[in-house]
Amino acid sequence: xxxxxxxDAQFLxxxxxxxxxxVTSFIVYDxxxxxxxxxxxxxxxxxxxxxxxxxxxLLKRRLMRVPLELDYPYWVEDEYxxxxxxxxxxxxxxxxxxxxxxxxxxxxxxxxxxxxxPLWEMYVVEGLDHIAGLPQGSYAIATKIHHAAVDGAxxxxxxxxxxxxxxxxxxxxxxxxxxxxxxxxxxxxxxxRRASFNNLRSxxxxxxxxxxxxxGVYQAVETALKSRNKExxxxxxxxxxxxxxxxxxxxxxxxxLDALKAVRPAVPGCTINDVVLSxxxxxxxxxxxxxxxxxxxxxxxxxxxxxxxxxxxDTDAPGNNITAMTTPIFTDIAAPLERLRAxxxxxxxxxxxxxxxxxxLMTDLTQHIPAATQVLASRLILxxxxxxxxxxxxxxxxxxxxxxQYMNGARVWGSFGLAPLADGMGLFIATPSxxxxxxxxxxxxxxxxxxxxxxxxxIEASLAELKSAAQTATKRSPKKSTAGKLKPGKRQANKxxxx
Numbered sequence: 364x365x366x367x368x369x370x371d372a373q374f375l376x377x378x379x380x381x382x383x384x385x386v387t388s389f390i391v392y393d394x395x396x397x398x399x400x401x402x403x404x405x406x407x408x409x410x411x412x413x414x415x416x417x418x419x420x421l422l423k424r425r426l427m428r429v430p431l432e433l434d435y436p437y438w439v440e441d442e443y444x445x446x447x448x449x450x451x452x453x454x455x456x457x458x459x460x461x462x463x464x465x466x467x468x469x470x471x472x473x474x475x476x477x478x479x480x481p482l483w484e485m486y487v488v489e490g491l492d493h494i495a496g497l498p499q500g501s502y503a504i505a506t507k508i509h510h511a512a513v514d515g516a517x518x519x520x521x522x523x524x525x526x527x528x529x530x531x532x533x534x535x536x537x538x539x540x541x542x543x544x545x546x547x548x549x550x551x552x553x554x555x556r557r558a559s560f561n562n563l564r565s566x567x568x569x570x571x572x573x574x575x576x577x578x579g580v581y582q583a584v585e586t587a588l589k590s591r592n593k594e595x596x597x598x599x600x601x602x603x604x605x606x607x608x609x610x611x612x613x614x615x616x617x618x619x620l621d622a623l624k625a626v627r628p629a630v631p632g633c634t635i636n637d638v639v640l641s642x643x644x645x646x647x648x649x650x651x652x653x654x655x656x657x658x659x660x661x662x663x664x665x666x667x668x669x670x671x672x673x674x675x676x677d678t679d680a681p682g683n684n685i686t687a688m689t690t691p692i693f694t695d696i697a698a699p700l701e702r703l704r705a706x707x708x709x710x711x712x713x714x715x716x717x718x719x720x721x722x723x724l725m726t727d728l729t730q731h732i733p734a735a736t737q738v739l740a741s742r743l744i745l746x747x748x749x750x751x752x753x754x755x756x757x758x759x760x761x762x763x764x765x766x767x768q769y770m771n772g773a774r775v776w777g778s779f780g781l782a783p784l785a786d787g788m789g790l791f792i793a794t795p796s797x798x799x800x801x802x803x804x805x806x807x808x809x810x811x812x813x814x815x816x817x818x819x820x821x822i823e824a825s826l827a828e829l830k831s832a833a834q835t836a837t838k839r840s841p842k843k844s845t846a847g848k849l850k851p852g853k854r855q856a857n858k859x860x861x862x
Contacts, residue, residue, distance in 0.1 A: 374510040389505035397772035418524035455490035482509035599658035629833035645825030
């Protein structure tokens with residue numbers, strides 16, 4: 364019997380009508396690579412998914428709740444599993460441009476999953492012919508999966524298992540068939556016995572977690588005391604810290620990954636993740652300055668960290684294995700490279716010191732909290748707005764495959780994603796990368812960010828500003844720069860604004 368882990372259960376218990384805790388990924392496909400010029404039909408996609416159903420146990424399992432939430436739910440086989448219920452088909456409304464696709468995906472993301480069935484579904488969207496930069500005949504496949512079933516790493520494994528390495532159908536990952544482990548429905552006596560055991564051992568588990576963390580906590584406290592007079596981290600109040608509505612907004616832009624790599628020599632030691640945070644920081648500074656809302660204190664970002672120790676087996680299992688850090692992103696610094704240096708120093712300190720330890724400790728402690736207690740705690744967090752006191756936004760950078768991938772012979776053109784929000788944190792910036800490109804995906808709500816297209820333009824301007832500063836610092840000519848923007852839509856207009 365597979366039981367939902369405490370960390371997975373957080374996403375289940377924190378779901379509400381306004382805060383749906385699923386993730387939505389949509390991938391755009393170019394059918395011009397299909398051998399023989401054949402047309403990819405909806406039935407072909409259904410057949411492909413059916414062929415790969417064995418790659419993940421979550422595809423045919425649903426949740427079974429324990430009465431009175433006395434223990435965490437179980438994953439059980441769905442005896443009425445119907446593949447075609449989970450795959451749907453539609454067409455982008457007119458005029459079928461990029462803006463319409465963003466609206467369509469935001470509305471799809473705002474709709475809840477059926478919690479009585481396996482927690483995933485796919486939606487094939489045609490009619491993308493009027494989006495500048497996309498090949499004719501392109502279509503998208505949006506996949507919605509509940510966050511209780513996956514984290515970033517296992518999600519990438521899921522999509523990797525669905526993908527091919529060429530247009531002939533060669534699987535991108537090894538798909539050795541293994542007899543799936545049975546996951547029968549537990550009886551009421553079994554659930555009662557396990558619930559009693561899990562609740563009795565909780566205090567012991569919490570004590571052990573604290574003892575394991577003690578050396579790190581001591582070091583973190585010592586570091587905090589030494590730096591107490593040097594810096595005082597506060598989370599400013601911004602429009603992003605308001606109540607989240609069910610009306611989600613989405614937009615995105617795509618860059619060459621080389622554009623971000625070209626910045627790194629100007630600040631030795633910085634990572635791609637640091638550059639991503641710096642671009643987001645510059646964009647937020649421009650956006651809030653425009654609205655005359657830029658706070659004196661720097662904004663603070665919540666950044667998830669993959670806690671899997673490595674290896675393919677770690678990403679095979681459904682569920683979450685993540686920790687996180689909070690770090691200031693220095694929106695109070697105007698100079699792009701100075702801001703990047705400050706972010707690099709801060710993220711390194713956050714991973715090694717108090718922010719990282721605090722997040723890891725809290726993650727460890729949740730493994731031992733009884734289900735009923737966590738239900739109440741999750742509701743309390745939502746009601747008290749604790750999130751707003753912790754940070755201003757989410758920023759998640761999940762590296763993807765850097766080689767072309769295919770499905771049904773059609774080549775993947777680009778990958779995009781929408782993530783859940785929370786009351787107090789109404790802005791999520793996700794930056795998945797694929798085949799030498801990286802997309803900046805912005806998720807918010809209509810009330811918090813009604814001008815989401817303007818914020819995307821701020822992201823484009825922020826990268827252009829950072830690139831220019833890096834070129835000047837390293838004495839590079841524009842001719843040597845490998846950076847370039849690939850966002851579908853009004854390229855020339857955006858290029859002029861970036862200058």
